[in-house]
């Protein structure tokens with residue numbers, strides 16, 4: 087267990103014991119909430135609000151209760167002071183706490199350590215979770231809705247893994263719609279498909295065949311036949327379906343490579359048509375669904391949710407029907423403790439319906455859906471191309487160009503490959519952070535200039551903060567090497583007496599010690615923005631510390647050593663945090 091978790095437990099226990107000793111109340115065995123105050127204007131390091139809870143039963147004011155509790159708790163090795171303020175029991179951590187926090191974050195292995203609570207140790211086995219994201223449609227480029235999900239899903243996967251879960255990343259391709267039938271038709275009439283490498287090629291090709299089909303009734307008829315053949319699992323069609331699926335995946339992979347995204351399983355909707363039909367049969371037998379006048383099979387969900395069609399009158403399945411079979415597939419194959427679907431918020435009702443039907447069918451699945459708000463663009467070229475698809479490649483290019491402008495202003499001498507690489511890294515960081523810092527239900531308006539800025543709440547600002555830490559460490563090690571050469575031995579010596587951390591150092595160290603807790607919260611609440619917010623606070627606390635206190639020119643050797651360790655700990659945390667968001671870190675900026 088890491089120090090912040092330990093101390094939170096210690097505070098809780100102390101409060102609980104005090105309550106037990108002081109009062110006879112129902113709340114005696116309730117576990118009090120203790121919150122550590124990271125990155126805020128702090129009056130204390132941690133606070134407990136139990137007095138407000140007890141007030142009514144004890145018929146006493148919270149102020150009085152908090153004072154009694156605080157007086158009853160003795161300081162310890164890591165808790166320096168317990169006081170009461172406005173009804174809160176406040177804890178001030180000791181110098182020892184900060185020393186431990188510092189040592190803890192020196193270790194390289196903070197990368198590997200998931201949150202090791204006593205509970206997970208006892209359980210031993212990792213929790214398995216399926217995270218489904220991206221899910222584009224075969225034959226069409228990733229659209230904006232997919233892009234937000236792709237970035238988000240990837241970060242969530244990394245965060246959950248760091249927190250100790252076993253994650254299966256799952257990509258569910260739409261491969262049974264009319265656009266797929268069109269591509270299959272193209273395969274028939276053109277015989278040979280052109281080379282398709284990127285999403286742009288795919289789009290050009292789709293536009294071409296689409297125009298031809300619109301002109302010809304005969305082709306339209308054939309398209310319908312193909313669609314039926316897909317529905318019926320026709321063997322001949324399967325082979326062609328495979329081919330267009332592969333073509334699309336090659337194009338998608340280009341974008342995924344750029345984003346650094348990988349999937350453990352990629353499977354198309356068409357694989358769930360037949361099983362979808364079986365689920366519909368089961369639904370009819372279980373009287374969850376009925377045949378309506380028009381011949382459609384309808385699932386009964388009213389009044390909680392709108393009823394929904396499971397099969398059309400001609401027997402064909404729908405998007406929703408296939409999702410029922412997909413859930414069965416996932417839960418029987420992986421037996422996850424949790425399964426997450428990530429899409430745009432326009433699918434919120436869809437997933438509520440899917441989960442409700444599964445529940446009525448008696449499936450005991452733990453499903454969660456994340457539905458995003460819209461992603462739109464402010465000003466600039468991308469927004470003016472009305473009606474046209476906005477490609478991920480275009481967005482990345484735009485972010486890269488904007489990043490390049492910022493870099494060239496700061497470092498006009500930078501050229502060639504290095505400039506290109508750095509622009510891309512900063513552009514991608516900008517894009518990812520702009521998506522991840524916003525909580526899921528909110529809309530996002532992209533402004534490329536703001537996003538790529540080195541100041542403010544951006545990916546570039548975090549990358550830059552890390553570069554600053556690294557350059558301090560680099561300078562220190564150069565100086566150290568020089569000194570060693572001159573004196574012939576390292577000046578480094580063990581400092582026996584304890585170092586006294588100042589308030590900026592404490593603020594920063596408190597944040598650093600909160601890293602595993604923050605990762606755990608972000609993981610369990612499926613909310614990478616919690617981590618984003620934390621990293622911004624950490625970078626700000628570092629900046630404050632560094633602007634007020636010299637590191638390399640610290641007043642004495644002992645102070646310098648400690649401060650260098652603080653810088654190193656900050657670098658470790660920033661690096662790990664950015665990594666979890668899927669953001670590349672840089673050596674120079």
Ligand code: ARG
Nearest residue numbers: 221222223258259260409429
């Ligand atoms: N392909 C769908 C779309 O583009 C998203 C699929 C989401 N996942 C699911 N299990 N329905 O809208």
